[in-house]
Amino acid sequence: MTATTTDYATTGDAHLQAFGRLAPGLPGRGIDWLDTLRRDAFQRFKDAGMPHRGLEAWKFTGLNVLAKHAFSPVPEAEAAAEADARSDFGPGEHAAKLVFVDGRFHVGLSRRPTLAKGITISTLAAALTETPGLMEGQFSAANGAAGALWDLNAAFMADGAVVRLDPGAKLDKPISLVFLSSGAKHGAHHVRNLVTLGAGAEAKVIETYGEPSGARAAAFSNAVTDVALGEGATLTHVRVQDLGPSAVHTARAVVKIAKGAHYGSFALAIGAALSRQETDATFTGPDGVARLFGAYLGRRRQHLDHTTRVDHAHPRCRTEELFKGVLDGRAHGVFQGLVRVAPKAIGTDARQKNQALLLSDRASADTKPELEILADDVKCTHGATVSDLDADGLFYLMARGLSEAEARRLLIAGFIGDVIDRFDHGAVARHLTACVARWQDRDEGGFDD
């Protein structure tokens, strides 16, 4: 079953070798534009290879682990065999839940009740078979060597969620998308999700990347979510990365925000050995809003990277960005945020902030908040701080009878709670708070390598 895993030196090699073998079995085979898209993406990946620290966008995050182990795309049969995964990831309360195991849809673990008219929740494989015409032009494509993983995803995408809301359609409860790594040895899976909201539509999507506790070996998950918001649409988009301690995770949300649309995103990273969550948002019309929030909590030798890019290509759009990190053990946190203001994008208002706490002597943080401004009538700010937990705060709490551990826990919860508070006050916030608490509970074990 796992004969393929040791045949190749690196993940890149494994994928180069697997394409010819797996491509015929990938969904949408025979659709001309899709075949071309996959082939072009594969060629670009072949030319560029895996991203490396020599590329400015990857300066702080090396992917040596992908060269050390050969993560191979998991064939469908293998994925099905491993599908006895637990399914309690994701928010308890949801309108629908789609579970994917090793990048393939799992009917048994999913729940798809009939939803109101105008709301379609499907899978990539099904949508490509049933409504291929609707899918054309929905996939984003990478540009440049820094996007090699994006290309890899395009070449190998096997499944994913398709969420479509017609104009005016509204959904209160979140749609939960859960992506599990079953534990197939050094498996690689590439899911591609499409979230499309018509004019004035409203929805919440929560993606959760998890690994059952019994997972046998590291997995590499490389996800892309393409989001297209119509005029005045509102999307709350949460991504929780809660993978096992040896997982490698790279994810990218590619977001198009039309006139007056509102994109709110929260990226939380509490698991994996190495994780990089990218958000790439472009305003395709004026008066849009992007609120990008996130938190990363790491310990041991975790490497957690959040990279965002917001392209203000139209006037009067607003970006609000806040990312906070808590780093213990030998964890390494990275935040890179680029706000680009195109010529003529007047009235742009962009604020960006990153704050990191270093809790141990060997934790480290890299931060690069970047502004690229080509218009004059703009208001842009960014700020970044890195420090230890506030000693006065600790003293205050301990003077009131809390143990140091309790005081630290409270201060960390408050520090991260601030980002969650600014993002949401409802069920989504409660879910995120619970995830952070779960990270803190794990801490009680006291392993701090």
Added chain:
Amino acid sequence: MSTPETIDEVRALTEADYKFGFVTELDQEIIPKGLNEDVVRLISAKKNEPAWMLDWRLESYAKWLGMQGEDPTWAKISHPPIDFQDIRYYAAPKSEDDGPKSLDEIDPEILATYEKLGIPLKEQEVLSGVAVDAVFDSVSVATTYKAKLAELGVIFCPFSEAVAEHPELVRKYLGAVVPQGDNFYACLNSAVFSDGSFVFIPEGVRCPMELSTYFRINAAETGQFERTLIIAAPGSYVSYLEGCTAPMRDKNQLHAAVVELIALEDAEIKYSTIQNWYPGDAEGVGGIYNFVTKRGACRGRNAKISWTQVETGAAITWKYPSVLLEAEGAVGEFYSVAVTNNYQQADTGTKMIHLAPNTTSTIISKGISAGRSQNTYRGLVRINPKAHNARNYTQCDSLLIGEECGGHTVPYIQVRNRSARVEHEASASKISDDQMFYCQSRGLGAEDAVSLIVNGFCKEVMKQLPMEFAVEAQKLLGISLEGSVG
């Protein structure tokens, strides 16, 4: 201060040291374009350098040859590839047998240029407290106040003179902060550097006057490669001013200087620059490429290095004055105003590398872009694992004037120690209509209003400048932004 005695003293000194006189026409002693080992040997020979200096140059040249294709491309600047064989690597004002008897005998053309720069030598004689070591093209033409400085043991002389007279100091410290192979342009400089200033402040001496050097480029198509080395012995203090302008030229000229500062225990070096190289015309034709490596090392406890720069000129600026905080309690500061107009490009900032406990650094950067210019702040703050309780505060603001310019901020913050406190703030905005209305309703013209607002925007940096520079710098800001409004 400006007693007749001093004036005479200066005159005597200038004459004594005046190896290279001038006739009315500016004859240049030049060598053919291009760079090879022979050119390096020739430069060294022309300067009568000892063998070790030539060896050092040749070593650098060999390294530079190995670095071909490694010229930095990461900055947000664009220019056609530089043909390094199309540059003349040495030009000295032609020496005449009889030097001038007084300043009156100096070429009026030179005097006129100095006057345009606001530093007529005549005035310099009278101007109290400022010793001027004017580098005219590649060879220093005048050094003043040397005796007074010599009394205190301060060495302030052209670099070439230091090589001859203080070889032990030069050998010890040359390349100690910016090694030969540090980067492409610094390496080139190490091979072909023309001249520059050398400063040594002995232990416990507080240099009584601001040391000042004006660099100018005068011969067309002559790359100028200054090398400056300043050493502040324990407990000493020096404030060094550097200002530069260049006359109108059509062809882009390369300027690749290296400045090394070394501050030992409890010493302080304050280095101020006004950079006003020719920026090219309003269409972006011509102008200087200013690719400079400036770095200081705080080598002793509580040493302090402070960079202040006002950058208004040059077609392209690529410059990151940095501080290595190597000893406990060291302090690094960077105050910068960078103004770009028309088609100018500036990619400038600093690096603060914290290597020892209790080190602190402050970065205040103000970028002003107008016209079609591109102005980038690029900075690194790094706190290494041993830098306990390190502290950094960074503020970089951009002001945008006109809708075709660009203002960019690229800060890198790398923290490897939990006890560090690092704060970074940045903002970008334009001059608000309210501010303009307020000024104009009180009778100021649009350009005066902009000048006033910009000077206010830069105040935190300008107040760091020594008095002698502050006035000139304020005028420069206004001049640089001429034509950017209305």
